[in-house]
Amino acid sequence: MIKRLWAKLSGSIAPKPASMEEGNVPTHVAIIMDGNGRWAKKRGLPRMAGHHSGMKTVKRITIAADRLGIKYLTMYAFSTENWKRPKAEVDFLMKLPQQFLEIELDELIANNVQVRMMGSRDNLPSHTIHALEEAVSKxxxxxxLVLNFALNYGSRIEMLDAIKHIALDVKNGKLDAEDIDEDVMSSRLLTCDIPDPDLLIRTSGELRLSNFMLWQLAYSEFWFTDVYWPEFTEKHFHEAIETYQRRARRYGGL
Known part of the structure; x- marks a missing residue:
């Protein structure tokens, strides 16, 4: 029954464009889901309505990514800087993972999707942690597809923690300073067991990384759109993938 529901919704997703190259899809796509509040304001709605609508977009894009054969999808759900927002909004945002997973978890399980979370559990409400831990466990x-939520995540903190762990290993004689290289650094990051993103998508017209995966995005392709996250569709997603396919990734070479 659940697979049929997923298949039914999948059937409403725009088909892969004929112009899209077979097999040449990014392994890992990272998305900065931006513009929920502005989408709501434009319609005379409270900001919370934008966040709720954005939650529905997460499912649509997860299905679209799964259908294309993308292996990893990382969604920037809440940054360490987002705590500066009004308490009512933060409290609402902390309820969204629970609401999303209560509705979607059975479908995600039935369709072989693996849920992960990267970020600090510090300051997260117990109901948020419980919902995510249950999803990760089940x-x-x-x-x-690995659906990876970046929640209470900040790249600078992530890198500082990695450096501290490396320094401690050097101090305790577990690692020689001259052996520290990019692989060592990468192995201490929260993404140590997944590949770096091939493609970063950011919605809403903003052209910055906002402290997101600064190390991991060193050689990623970027794709920006003015479309707000709640109105971001699979057609926009396909456009981003097709743009990626037209680019030559030389990693500093010729």
């Missing part, structure tokens, strides 16, 4: 054995 989908741990799934081997399909």
């Amino acid at each position: 989908t741990a054995g799934n081997t399909g």
Whole structure:
């Protein structure tokens, strides 16, 4: 039944464009989901309405990514800087993972999606942590698309923590300073067991990284759009993938 529901919704997703190259899709796509509040304001709605609508977009894009054969999808859900927002908005945002997973978890399990979370659990409400830990636990054995939520995540903190761990290993004689290289640094990051993003998408017209995966995005392709996240569709997603396919990734070479 659940698979049929997923298939039914998948059937409403725009088909892959004929112009899209077979097989040449990014392994890992990262998305900065931006513009929920501005989308709501434009319509005379409270900001919370934008966040709620944006939650529905997460499912649509997850299905679209899964259908294309993308292996990892990282969604920037809440940054360490977002705590500066009004308490009512933060409280609402902390409820969204629970609401999303209560509705979607069974479908994610049935369709072999593995849920992960990267970020600090510090300051997160217990109901948010419980919902995410349950989703991570119940989908741990799934081997399909990895849906990775960056929640209470900040790249600078992530890198500082990695450096501290490396320094401690050097101090304790577990690592020689001259052996520190990019692989060592990468192995201490929260993404140590997944590849760096091939493609970063940011919605809403903003042209910055906002402290998101600064190390991991060193050689990623970027794609920006003025479209707000709640109105971001699979057609926009396909456009981003097609743009990626037209680019030559030389990694500093010729």
